[in-house]
Amino acid sequence: MIRTTLPRLLSAALLLTLGLAQAQKVDTISIGVAVAQTSNTALLGQEQVIGAKFAEKYLNARGGINGTPFKLVFQDTGGDEAGAINAFQNLITKDRVLGIVGPTLSQQAFASDPIAERAKVPVLGPSNTAKGIPQIGNFVARVSAPVAVVAPNAVKQALKLDPKIKDVAVLYAQNDAFSTSETGTFQETVKAQGLTLSTVQKFQTTDTDFTTQVTAVLNAKVDLVIISGLAADGGNLVKQLRQLGYKGLIIGGNGLNTSNMFPVCQKLCDGVIIAQAYSPNQGSAANQVFVKEYTAQYKKAPPQFAAQAYAGVQVMVEALKAIDRKKKLTTWDVDDLRIELNKQILLGKYNTPLGLISFDKEGEVIQKEFYVAQIRMKDAKNGSFVYLK
């Protein structure tokens, strides 16, 4: 008796849910944000949460999507691949979001973006800078310029500051995905600019003692040091380089692009050159309003991760606005709207705090402006990034 009824009940339930899924209309306009709110990646993810929440409040206060407010749904990815997959799966099937901004790490994106691709849900990576992200599929794009585009600017700027530079040392954190791909770009740029790559040194993001690497750099008598690492290790490395007597210029990669490194190297941070995909000094009206409101609310200038998360939400919202003007969003089926949203994201041009951005056919961001800043320390704890022309 039970044996015959159970499969029938199950298949009936399956048919019912499938039937419901097909007829599902858009009732609330929700956009998913899947970034790291826990684990050690949360250091970056928290800034993204702030950026996205700020975008929700700010853009809704200015009319949302042609008068209808939109809602952000947050799911924590943690710092690992399984967490990212779970967060994406929840957003797609349970929260039925129209698009997803996330995840934080490129390694997580390689795990979770294929899930969205198969479900035909558009994804915008807010901080995935590794090679190969937009190529995951048609529904995957990013607002974060790849390291290959950002990094070379710093080397060119250093050459402007000191045209006599000849010998270069490159150091990188070999257990960090971002730093290893960034150092590749730096090393190619060094060769392309006709400089000598005197020594390449590796370290771990968990290291605190860099005597070996610093000694090698000093022995090579270089005029420029390029570091790809994260805030704590990179800061310590800068500190020890200066303490042991290195006098030349230092370039830091994107991982050092945060005021979190100031307490680590303190006054010795002074003068480090950093290439950025975002600068609070960027002059567009969009950015200046963003910086003003953000500073008023959080008492500090917006960091790059917050600005990129904001830009991700903004792109989704503006694309939805464009669709809504043609055909009211509430009349769409969720599945069709997701596909249309993806098309619209790739078509548009967006005036974001990052400057004017658009996307190529694969979903790679086309960004007009990049920035190079130099750290200026006021005292042991406070400093700022000074934008170099």
Add this chain to the structure above:
Amino acid sequence: MNDFLQTYGFLIATMLQAGLLGLSLYFPLQAGQLSLASPGFYALGGYVAAILLTNPSFAGLRDTLGQGIFPLTWLAGAVLGGLLGVVVGVPALRLRGIYLALATIAFVEILRVVALNLTVTGGAVGIFGIPQTFGFQDRWQYIFLFGPLLALTLLFTRQLERSRVGRALRALREDELAADAMGVPPTQYKVLAFVIGAALAGLVGAMSAPFLNTWNAKQGTFDSSITILAAVLIGGSRNIWGPVVGGALLAAVPEVLRFLADWRLVINGLVLVVASLYLPQGIVGALARLTRPRPPQRPLAPAYEKQP
């Protein structure tokens, strides 16, 4: 139902996978060896599968075998895991207790650093764009891989425990010297248990690379060693169901508690603390004690009877 599977299918498969990894640690524990090497073999298996499935130099092999490449990756993962298990196990198992645990942690670290430095493993970024096993479209379909594997492993473990080898392993766990004196060669049996665990971990790794879509050096770290050990200890290390229950529970708790947002990891920590404080034999051990019949009581002394 479909939505349920779409949302939680990945989690269910992860629970089965965690149970399998717990079992891979359970084999050496059967012989009384506290080894934390499982994540190393798991990472190795995953890399073997990821390389076979994506590296251009195996393109010819993939074309000839078609879908048959997937079982081949499982076999390769298990065999390489087992072989490396012998290589590591023979010298490492001369160590005991905490020293063995340290040596196996070192082994996991060495593998991780090697993976970071090789180009074939993709360095720190790892390997991505891994094709799906048999063209699976959804994560829940991986239950069809991990489920039967778990069932087979449990069956195998039960048979092993009932066999002569199982009794020898148990004897080693209880008292190595006494077992040796009774004619059980310790090294041979310890290495055997270690290698079975290594092969299983390699196999699970090979199945997991397509499941996660990507594979990198973070898959086999000291952290994952501790997670798996915690799963085994919380589930119970003396019963085959212990690692399965513990692995499934630890994989599920943070996900099921997703609605609690930031608090979910606090609850996860509480589960760990409470379980280790109040359930020394693990959850399964505690349950077994509840269901076990009370030990026979000595009958009361007959009341003194007056002689007529």
